[in-house]
Amino acid sequence: MLWNRLLCEKRFKQSSNEAYEFDERNEFDKDYSRIISSSSFRRLQDKTQVYPLKRGDFVRTRLTHSLEVSHIASSIGKSIEKYLQRDDQKISSLLSVAGLIHDLGNPPFGHSGEYIIQDFFKEYLKKSAYDKILTDVQQKDLIHFDGNVQTFRILKKLQYLGDKDSYNLTYATLATIMKYPTDSMLGNKKDKGKIIERKFGYFDSEKDDYRKIAEEMGIVGKRHPVTFLLEAADDIAYCVADIEDGVQKKFITLNDLKDMLNKIEKKSEELQELIEKIEEYEEKNAKIENKSLFEKIVVQKIKIYIQGKMIQEVIKSFIKNEKTILNGDFNKELLDDGSYKDIKNGLKNLAKNKIFQSKERVFTDILAAKVLRKLLNTFIEGMIDWLINGEEASLTSKNIRVLISENYIINYETELKECKNKEDEIYTTLKLCVDFISGMTDQFAVDLYKKLQGITE
The missing domain is CATH 1.10.3410.10 (putative deoxyguanosinetriphosphate triphosphohydrolase like domain)
Structure with missing residues (x-):
């Protein structure tokens, strides 16, 4: 791997932003600007770091954690630039934006939320018999759901800004946040094998996007060197x-x-x-x-x-x-x-x-399981009904569809048109529900759960 190739400033779509005379930012600085004012980033202020649903001046959230990671990563990058005798500040800028976005895909209730989603699909796929319909990789995408993998999907597709390219970040930024550059079939080997195979990095729905980035930079099946610094x-x-x-x-x-x-x-x-x-x-x-x-x-x-x-x-x-x-x-x-x-x-x-084994956390984890399972069941049931029956779907299913944010629906309809068969359509519909629910803040998820249950304050 070569540094000039690794610091790739290419984007999926050529930027249409006006070039200003007095703008000394590099392309990774521009990525930072695109992220910091976005709704996905702002939602981190109400997502779990250690203590879910807690208010106070001191308690960290995913937002404050991400800012700390961004600062530490950038300072490390400056020292690496000095060693490499690079004065373009690209490594430190790349690490700064990567630190900012590395947790964007975390679901409500943090790692507990990940485990709940994973356990839900282990049961649901068998109960619905979709384990006999979906491909192996599609099933593993769901039963090994991971916030880091969801981050790549958000950055590439889910923040609708008028077209399919979401934030349209540079290739290097997208590659740096991928700690495990394998799909869900090759990854998820936990502590066995290579470090890049312990989990996975991209869903089947984004495999072509990953391949395009990795081939351009010469890192197919390899971790971007800057990712080691981000992880640290x-x-x-x-x-x-x-x-x-x-x-x-x-x-x-x-x-x-x-x-x-x-x-x-x-x-x-x-x-x-x-x-x-x-x-x-x-x-x-x-x-x-x-x-x-x-x-x-x-x-x-x-x-x-x-x-x-x-x-x-x-x-x-x-x-x-x-x-x-x-x-x-x-x-x-x-x-x-x-x-x-x-x-x-x-x-x-x-x-x-x-x-993480305190009573306070245990009570919160029990609440998280009730909330996320209810939301997953409700939205999946409604959207599968909509997929199969269209306008003949029940009124409840039609109303469920209305509750899903429009940017997710736009991406869903685009992906649905690209489906080649029924299993792809089911997979895409299940992914829509995961996109919507995993994108919620802790408090939004609890509030929506209460509304669906008819609980009033």
């Missing part, structure tokens, strides 16, 4: 921030963090330095009598320290492994190549045990 920025942003949020919500204490670090078996120099740094922060803030405030301040300082160290680790690892990465042979995450791997994994496990 995402890890850096959330693995420490989740702990900070947990302390804020009193699910995690400073002692929990210290105990976790002391239990790490591999006693590296970096681990010892971190433990000593915590002691230093505790000593400097010892005069704060309010225990809760004391812990929050210390943990915030720890977060900044760890993120700074992790950023350095990622840059060093990328520089060390650049040739292997460009050859498509690098088979691990950049943070797993350095000395902060055990610390990163410890932070993730602490959040998993103290936050």
Whole structure:
């Protein structure tokens, strides 16, 4: 892979925007401008990061998380540009926009929402006998639904702006957000095989779009090198921030963090330095009598320290492994190549045990399952009736169709015309319902569920 080819500024449609005399933005800066004012991006402010349906000044949402990832990724990109002796700022700009959009496809209730949609289709396809009608790849697309895959679909098709090309982003931007450049048949091997096969990157409905991008850039079946940097920025942003949020919500204490670090078996120099740094922060803030405030301040300082160290680790690892990465042979995450791997994994496990298994999360996950299953059942039943019977469909089905946002309907009708047979039409109709429901915010999904159930405040 070659850098000039990897930083491809080509788009599916030539831009019709007027060129201004005083516009020094590169094409990836322009992608950033297209995204930041869009409705899909704004909806992230009411989508789960850690705590669904919670209001407050401190609690992170997907929006604030995405802004943090964008900033961290861009700063990493600047260091890589310096190493590569590139002064065009294209890598940092590409990482900035990629960080902004990497979570656009996340459904309501975050990863819990993903699992609920997956489980729903595992049952539904058998119950409806569509497992005997749909192709294997179409079935796997649904039962392995993934927010990252949905992101590519949104960016390529679902934000209707007058034509079929959605945001019409550059090839490089679209390629960078695809962590697993395989379809649902070749991917989803979890921890087996290559890193690019652990999940999947594109639905069958977008396979031709992926192929066109990948062939243009010479990355068919390979992860874009900048994707490694984006993935690292995402890890850096959330693995420490989740702990900070947990302390804020009193699910995690400073002692929990210290105990976790002391239990790490591999006693590296970096681990010892971190433990000593915590002691230093505790000593400097010892005069704060309010225990809760004391812990929050210390943990915030720890977060900044760890993120700074992790950023350095990622840059060093990328520089060390650049040739292997460009050859498509690098088979691990950049943070797993350095000395902060055990610390990163410890932070993730602490959040998993103290936050994601808390009673508050359990109650929310139960609510999420009721909400999403009801919405999926209702909209699929209505739209399948509409597909089969057209104007002879029930009044309820006609009303269900009216509830679906027009931009999704426009894309649905376009895809329906391209269907070659009945299974394609069913697959496309099921995808429409997933598009609409996965695009909802947490609160919108709950409110719509209540309306359908006849629940009034």
